[in-house]
Amino acid sequence: MNILFVGDIIGRAGRKVFSRSIDDVKYEYGLDLVIVNGENSAGGFGINEKIYKELRSKGADVITSGNHIWDKKETANQLDNMEYLIRPANYPEDVPGNGYITLSIGVTEVTVINLLGRVFMNPIDCPFRKFDEIYRKVKDTVVIVDFHAEATSEKAAFGFYVDGRASVVVGTHTHVQTNDDRILPEGTLFMTDVGMCGSLDSVIGMNKDAPIKRFLTGIPHKFDVENKGKLVFNALFFEIDENTYKVKRYKKIFKVFEG
Amino acid sequence: MNILFVGDIIGRAGRKVFSRSIDDVKYEYGLDLVIVNGENSAGGFGINEKIYKELRSKGADVITSGNHIWDKKETANQLDNMEYLIRPANYPEDVPGNGYITLSIGVTEVTVINLLGRVFMNPIDCPFRKFDEIYRKVKDTVVIVDFHAEATSEKAAFGFYVDGRASVVVGTHTHVQTNDDRILPEGTLFMTDVGMCGSLDSVIGMNKDAPIKRFLTGIPHKFDVENKGKLVFNALFFEIDENTYKVKRYKKIFKVFEG
Amino acid sequence: MNILFVGDIIGRAGRKVFSRSIDDVKYEYGLDLVIVNGENSAGGFGINEKIYKELRSKGADVITSGNHIWDKKETANQLDNMEYLIRPANYPEDVPGNGYITLSIGVTEVTVINLLGRVFMNPIDCPFRKFDEIYRKVKDTVVIVDFHAEATSEKAAFGFYVDGRASVVVGTHTHVQTNDDRILPEGTLFMTDVGMCGSLDSVIGMNKDAPIKRFLTGIPHKFDVENKGKLVFNALFFEIDENTYKVKRYKKIFKVFEG
Amino acid sequence: MNILFVGDIIGRAGRKVFSRSIDDVKYEYGLDLVIVNGENSAGGFGINEKIYKELRSKGADVITSGNHIWDKKETANQLDNMEYLIRPANYPEDVPGNGYITLSIGVTEVTVINLLGRVFMNPIDCPFRKFDEIYRKVKDTVVIVDFHAEATSEKAAFGFYVDGRASVVVGTHTHVQTNDDRILPEGTLFMTDVGMCGSLDSVIGMNKDAPIKRFLTGIPHKFDVENKGKLVFNALFFEIDENTYKVKRYKKIFKVFEG
Ligand SMILES: [Fe+2]
Ligand SMILES: [Fe+2]
Ligand SMILES: [Fe+2]
Ligand SMILES: [Fe+2]
Ligand SMILES: [Fe+2]
Ligand SMILES: [Fe+2]
Numbered sequence A, B, C, D: 001m002n003i004l005f006v007g008d009i010i011g012r013a014g015r016k017v018f019s020r021s022i023d024d025v026k027y028e029y030g031l032d033l034v035i036v037n038g039e040n041s042a043g044g045f046g047i048n049e050k051i052y053k054e055l056r057s058k059g060a061d062v063i064t065s066g067n068h069i070w071d072k073k074e075t076a077n078q079l080d081n082m083e084y085l086i087r088p089a090n091y092p093e094d095v096p097g098n099g100y101i102t103l104s105i106g107v108t109e110v111t112v113i114n115l116l117g118r119v120f121m122n123p124i125d126c127p128f129r130k131f132d133e134i135y136r137k138v139k140d141t142v143v144i145v146d147f148h149a150e151a152t153s154e155k156a157a158f159g160f161y162v163d164g165r166a167s168v169v170v171g172t173h174t175h176v177q178t179n180d181d182r183i184l185p186e187g188t189l190f191m192t193d194v195g196m197c198g199s200l201d202s203v204i205g206m207n208k209d210a211p212i213k214r215f216l217t218g219i220p221h222k223f224d225v226e227n228k229g230k231l232v233f234n235a236l237f238f239e240i241d242e243n244t245y246k247v248k249r250y251k252k253i254f255k256v257f258e259g
């Protein structure tokens, strides 16, 4: 089974490079499932039904998210119409939305879990224990985790904690692809961060002027998605063995396009 | 001029993989200068004269550091004996030590600057403005910056801020190599993080048990350098054009060795 | 029923002013119960069996704690011998120790709950929901909460959240007594922070030199309890109506002694 | 010389209680100067020319601020029309606005300095060193500092650092009045936080529902100023000896009014 995990899609530039690239990548890798992190897909902050439908129509099967999931006011009310969108599972239990989803890909069941880290992030329930709780229910499926977190230490610790239980742990949130994709000792494919889809010459997808001014002056400036210039497409491909649920091969993707 | 920048060396494992690898890499790339981040080289926390001399004798020409520079009590008093060690330049001005160093490599002068980021880190002077201040003095030399920071946004903003002034900006601190090494529009070679030298199957160089316990329980546990298992050597090679001071070619290095 | 809640006891100076003051205060207010925050009672960081016994022998009936509870390595192993010490209840459930304690004071049962805030603090379970969980079990008793937290907003929000359920919410952790003690609309006595017992001319109980140097230079310096000079005793007295479980009267205490 | 320092004015409720109280307080204490922290005076977030003029017309002579100074987009452009508004002095030097102001009160010159702390706050220049720099210029005047900061340790360390140089250090930002007003060993009047003017039954001036929901769910909710219910007026009065520049007497004010 061939799966692609695509990094945080940043606004219009991100959607553009996703829609341009995905058909070719699908064809090249014979993809059975496309998972996309969509937390920045609507104007750089959040996601809503309109953008969800656009991503779905272009080829995203499952859409994960992160700390920006609630940035658009309408999102919470539209969750019923976004069946394949998951929000981090470690929000408290009465929070709307689902934290994981199980799909049938042929005869194999695949579960995608979304979790938020806590180091340098807002308070939330423990992602390690929340994984245990969900895993008890889905352990007979292929388990893929989008671990959306800032600190490399927390991401690495999580990878080892679920090593041998999850088939794949893909980090998101920093918008920068790491070069440490590898199989951990017990068989889990791990990567600290898969990166993003968006403008290449940008500050994590945003026009560089506002962040530079902010760092120089301490004065907040409105951040805008960078929609000019070259585009980058970041993803992680992996093939799952349908008998062992282990990853047989994998390849990270870092493609640059003219804008 | 051929230069190698080596990521944070983590304790004994890091020194081991550095000393094992550096001669081959030197030979392979015909290196003229080896810069090493040594902030974790002494037991995972800090550096002192003994370790400094060991790193120097193995081939490190300049040693940069970061937020862990003061972890060993003896360090401040030994700075006079560690001429080629620099500490982050944006510590306040009466703090002991130097924040940059200029060396002659043949007929070319090269300046290495060490700066600390501020996002998710302790308060310190502005690294953007401190760069400007130093740059006024060293602008006729090849400028290489070790930007030691947590947040990818701050690292990217810094890269664009100095684009065309610094020849190279190499990020450190996360201990995870990124896959985004590239030449920015005005000619600066930029990489969010070069990674580390240390144990591969570790939590950023440390034995995984203590961090996992800490994340699970909230109880602090003593962190120990992981000295077992496979070792990883992370670095960035680049060749500087001695006329233009621009990078002519570059290559990131991610080598794994049996322990 | 007359109860005294004493602020964080800081090292030797704090124990000294507590032992000097408590008998007089007990006599003056006719106290039935003395609750003391002991998280800094052992050398400024943590608590252990020896110090616990000292505090108990001087008149502390129940000892609460906070983020410093695990600072002494021996503490976790000595918990069985410290029956009246509670640690924050919102550590994960398999963490050693108890997060609340119920005692009989005459014919009335009193429950003391210890909770940690999360804003500007380390990740931990939600204190709001943990309160709900404990409250279901102890709602027929007088409920007193030591809410150990940094941010005034989190403390205020917690106070309103439990208003009418807890009899008293006393904040701790900042080591500075606030002037906002009052009865909330539904009847809970609330105070953002009760303060500390320790040296008056100190930085929250510590000798001022190390913190000043640290703020000036960014270099860490070892913090030592200030044991010289005047001493301050901070506490909150309140009388509980044994029929309604509401506070009938209360008075904050800020006494200064020559050292 | 009689001076009043009024805590953060929170939106309409804060302006209401200020305008209701200030004439009586002026009369009662024979005030020569009224200093007001106005960082939350416009809708709870920031200040602009309209609100500035309102505060001035009601009796505020000098208006200090803090981290919320830039919350309203128009503020930076209106600074020229707000002569008696100061912003934190430790913003970088080319940031618009002034960080301190010197006024003549009779024959005595009084300087009010505004500084931001750094612990648990956004990166900015060192407030300790910025004080030194300003103090060199204004040391022949009466120096009053509004130290706008979160952590009690940073506020206390600052107080001791300037003890004997500043006449008064008043903390702001937490919106909760502390009970620790006192003269430090070298003669500076110090108070960790003076508190606020606004709704009493609120979460630091804001309606309690949004913060409670946020703490419970992790989902951001829009914060609104609480304009209902009782109002609180928090301030610190002090009399300065015009020969020694020392505080002769002082009194903190915590008045509650029906709304
Ligand atoms: Fe993102
Ligand atoms: Fe994110
Ligand atoms: Fe490091
Ligand atoms: Fe570091
Ligand atoms: Fe404490
Ligand atoms: Fe504490």
Ligand SMILES: [Fe+2]
Pocket: D008, D039, D040, D066, D068, D173, D174, D175
């Ligand atoms: Fe404020």
Ligand SMILES: [Fe+2]
Pocket: D039, D066, D067, D068, D148, D172, D173, D174
């Ligand atoms: Fe503030």
